[in-house]
Amino acid sequence: MTEKTDCIVIGAGVVGLAIARQFAMAGRDVIILEAENSYGSHTSSRNSGCIHAGINYPPGSLKARLNMRGKELLYRYCPEHGVGHKMIGxxxxxxxxxxxxxxxxxxxxxxxxxxxxxxxxxxxxxxxxxxxxxxxxxxxxxTSGIVDQPELMTAYLGDAEDHGAVLALGAPVLSGRATDSGVTLTVGGAGAMEIACNLCINAAGHGATKIAGLIDGVPKETVPEMxxxxxxxxxxxxxxxxxxxxxxxxxxxxxxxxxxxxxxxxxxxxxxxxxxxxxxxxxxxxxxxxxxxxxxxxxxxxxxxxxxxxxxxxxxxLSRARAGDNDFVIHGAETHGLPNLVNLFGIESPGLTSSMAIAEYVAALVEEGNR
Ligand SMILES: Cc1cc2nc3c(=O)[nH]c(=O)nc-3n(C[C@H](O)[C@H](O)[C@H](O)COP(=O)(O)OP(=O)(O)OC[C@H]3O[C@@H](n4cnc5c(N)ncnc54)[C@H](O)[C@@H]3O)c2cc1C
Incomplete structure (x- = not known):
């Protein structure tokens, strides 16, 4: 039997959790599917924990824009939610x-x-x-600073759960199929099942390109090599x-x-x-x-x-270039033609700093794709 839900976020790293928070707080029913038995155990807790000022990114790039906006949002969010951070410079x-x-x-x-x-x-x-x-x-x-990454992720998850989101751990996405009306995912783990959703956000970090390649309907030429x-x-x-x-x-x-x-x-x-x-x-x-x-x-x-x-x-x-010369790649309907799917690729630095701004960007992309 296929379960049904409104919105699925694949990956419970800092970016997936920020996106889940964004959609849950906008009133959508959200399930977060995470392959591991805990959230944030990969890149999101294995970085420098730096709130970047945004010095290193080319003007006009997604990284430059989302870093600047993300930094502003983080410095507002952290004190309001008791998340450890310091603007040490x-x-x-x-x-x-x-x-x-x-x-x-x-x-x-x-x-x-x-x-x-x-x-x-x-x-x-x-x-x-x-x-x-x-x-x-x-x-x-x-204005450069540092943040406690586990506290930040716990706060994002808390906000998402307070607005009805559910985190499923030990739930690896194995494959899927996408149509104009939604996405159906095959999920492994102890509770293996098929689950259909109106909107799917692929924020699986190291797993994102593999998952995108295994979703039927996603044009192969839009999936980069990692x-x-x-x-x-x-x-x-x-x-x-x-x-x-x-x-x-x-x-x-x-x-x-x-x-x-x-x-x-x-x-x-x-x-x-x-x-x-x-x-x-x-x-x-x-x-x-x-x-x-x-x-x-x-x-x-x-x-x-x-x-x-x-x-x-x-x-x-997505290339051997340094983080400053490699932009984030976030694909919605304008790239792959599917209004109900967003793929996030190459979310390296400054993904932690930009997390809330990425969530805003993804929400805008979804709105745009459904117009
Ligand atoms: C060495 C290093 C230093 C960095 N320093 C900084 C810094 O100082 N400041 C900054 O802003 N950024 C920094 N970054 C970048 C930042 O850490 C990342 O951009 C950010 O953590 C990415 O978060 P994410 O949620 O996309 O990925 P992740 O944290 O990797 O989360 C992805 C999640 O998806 C899950 N997943 C994978 N496949 C599947 C599947 N098939 N089904 C279900 N779940 C799946 C994974 O288990 C994982 O939990 C650094 C990165 C590195 C590597």
Whole structure:
């Protein structure tokens, strides 16, 4: 027998939960289908937890627009819902005088997308804020921050459930078929069944391209190939050299990396980038020499033995380009011709920051597709 519901969201990561919240609060009956036995256990809890200001994305891109809007919504939502967050600020630092024009160019680019608050600092000014920082100059982004990802997801889910949404765990979507009037999904797990809905949102992160490819009716040419890029973190359990995030210039990620305190103040180094064939969260301790070398650019006083292997996340990318040059891909009827299906592909950084704005965007896309 086929069950019926109004709206299904596939995937209970931060994006799927934000979308479920959006539709439930708009009065729709929502079921969230999650393959794992807990929500948010993949990319949404394996990232830097940074509320990005939006510096890195090309003006006009979906990432730039949704990052800016998402940041605004998050900074409003978190205090209202008791979600841990801090606007700690970020320093984009350089160690080479020749890079000063690039720092000025980044400031100008930021201003062009409305980030007027960025300001240029000499090395001495930056050290007045962060005494352990080695740099010749820096760009200060005061509105960058950090958020407690599990608390954020619990709050989204709570809002969705308060408006009638139901989360089904251990419910992997195996395949489906889409028509003009809705989508029918085959769901595995203990309660295996067929379930039909008027609206289906595929927010399955690493699983999104596979699911889209297995839904009959979705034109194959609209389903991109996904490329997985693991990002590992090493952590510094015993010292707290920085209170703000320290970032390299966007094009220096081969030799440098982010340094970011988490909500508890513990400092993380990473993520690096390693292309992988499957989702695998192993942190290879042999990567330590690269992490030390990159960390020493900004913090020469780090000692061998200070760092410990931390955790890893895997970016669901659509090309090998860096996150700044790879846009989000969100397909509604205008792309695949199906008004009752939205596919979200390549939701890498800044998906956490943008989550509520992505939800708004998806809702608008659905409305547009049904006009
Ligand atoms: C290393 C790293 C650092 C990052 N740092 C930041 C940052 O600092 N700031 C920022 O804004 N963004 C950051 N991001 C990006 C951000 O984490 C992601 O954009 C965001 O978490 C994506 O959320 P999601 O819900 O789309 O995916 P996920 O969290 O992966 O959720 C997808 C869910 O779908 C489920 N699923 C998969 N297949 C199926 C199926 N067949 N049936 C049912 N369920 C299924 C999965 O189990 C999973 O729970 C980072 C990402 C990485 C990898």
């Amino acid at each position: 970020k320093l984009v630092a350089i160690v080479d005088e020749e890079k000063i024009p690039q720092l000025h160019a980044l400031k100008e680019k930021s201003a062009s997308i409305g980030l007027d608050e960025m300001y240029f600092m000499t090395g001495a000014e930056a050290r007045a804020l962060e005494p352990n920082l080695h740099c010749v100059a820096a760009l200060h982004s005061p 490329i997985l890029a693991r990002g590992c973190y090493f952590v510094l359990p015993s010292k707290k050299p920085f209170t703000r995030m320290i970032y390299p210039l966007p094009d220096e990620h081969e030799v440098a990396m982010h340094i970011s305190p988490d909500m508890g103040g513990m400092v993380r180094f990473g993520p690096d980038t390693e292309f992988v064939d499957a989702v695998d969260y192993t942190v290879n301790p042999d990567r330590a020499p690269f992490f030390y070398e990159a960390a020493r650019r900004f913090w020469p006083d780090i000692r061998d033995g200070d760092l410990e292997p931390g955790y890893a996340g895997v970016r669901p990318k």
